[in-house]
Amino acid sequence: MKITIIGTGYVGLPTGVGLAEFGNDVTCLDIDEKKIEKLKKGELTIYEAGLEELFTKNIQNKKLTFSTSFKECIPDSDLVILAVGTPPHPITKEADMRYIKQASEELAKHLAGYTVVAIKSTVPVNTGDAVENIIKKVNPTADVDVVSLPEFLREGFAVEDFFNPDRIIVGANTTRARELIGNLYTPFKDKCTILYVSRQSSETIKYASNAFLAMKIQYINEMADFCETSGANIYEVAKGMGLDSRIGAKFLVPGPGYGGFCFPKDTCAMAYMGKFNGVDLSLIEATIKGNEKRKINMAKRILDMVSDVKNPTVAVLGSAFKGGTDDCRESPALQIIEIMLAHDVNIKLYDPEALENTKAILGDMVTYCSSAYEAIGGADVLAVLTDWNEFKSLELEKIKILMKRPQIADFRNNFDYNLAKSLGFEIKTLGIK
Ligand code: NAD
16 A cells, blocks of 8 residues: 655654555655655654664665655555644644644645545544545545544554554544555454544544543542552552553553643643533543642652752753653653752753753753763752663662762652662652652
């Protein structure tokens, strides 16, 4: 199948690589010329575990190409996948549809022969209708079906999730579009459920799922706060809860708040849609508020540890919104750092993959370090804000020698709490009194 993917970011690129690996002829198209130039040279533009090998292999096999030209790619495509961003509107927080509109208008001009346009971007309900209308307006004779094909990959596990999806949701209104998407996902036929629903249901499934997961995170964070006052241990509590198959063990890990490009914007977009439709979505609204408070609370806990220090230095481990990715968008770590900077705390920062993206946001406001131990040297507090595996192997004995004061704010349950205590650290962790 000839496929063009419009938008070559955290979703478009791994999807393109995965579909090329299945033998399709895939072109990843983007308006960002620098990005495409880099990709054409065989250089990756994002960090994702396991991506590089398949990326290189499929370029060499000529199954994966890159372009900035709609004119060159669209006419020959059987399938066009929209994977452009849908960021939050700066004021209303609804999903900003400008990239979807621009891309739809542009692709419509070049459609030739029967084409399925699949929307993989996370979009408000009825966007399928809107895209169909744009296409029909620009190109009234276009033979096209618009499909909703939401993406559920987790950043950091994008490749793993592409090849092992829990389910594939297809919102299609015609038989021929269902057939084409069915053919595309033949390799998954015996692996997972492919659920065919209406476009509106498919669009809603994506938001409803993300809002639910965000709520689950906020819930376990609230339970962690409760454990800190009650004497219970959140890890024991979460394990006990997770053994109930109705609850499930995943997403029951306390942390400094959810972040990334999906949960913050998707919860806000869902809340906006609720207001727009006159529906009370108070659980989602409480989740959004709770998550905002959480990050302020985390920063306060670190600030309390240096309240008696003049010109304090905090070593921060991790700026990506979670381990396994270089993505810093809406990272709780960055928001916590910003609060500390506003309180005149010096920050020494290390992240295994996200320093370049962090520099683009924080500039020279913090000191960037090339290793965790370099960041820790001379610090009054060590704050673990991202759950990178690399941090697990740090040695507490060595850390104690390097630090000015043996204090740890471990918001990712990185260290052995009892060992840290026995070595004389003051350690604040989540969900343990
Ligand atoms: P991204 O910002 O990493 O990538 C979007 C790309 O689209 C950019 O490279 C941009 O240059 C390009 N683009 C914008 N307008 C364009 C146009 N008119 N023509 C061609 N290219 C254009 O975004 P992302 O993280 O890949 O997310 C894409 C969509 O997928 C969003 O709707 C997001 O909510 C959804 N999603 C993201 C994830 C995730 O984990 N990141 C997971 C599931 C769904």
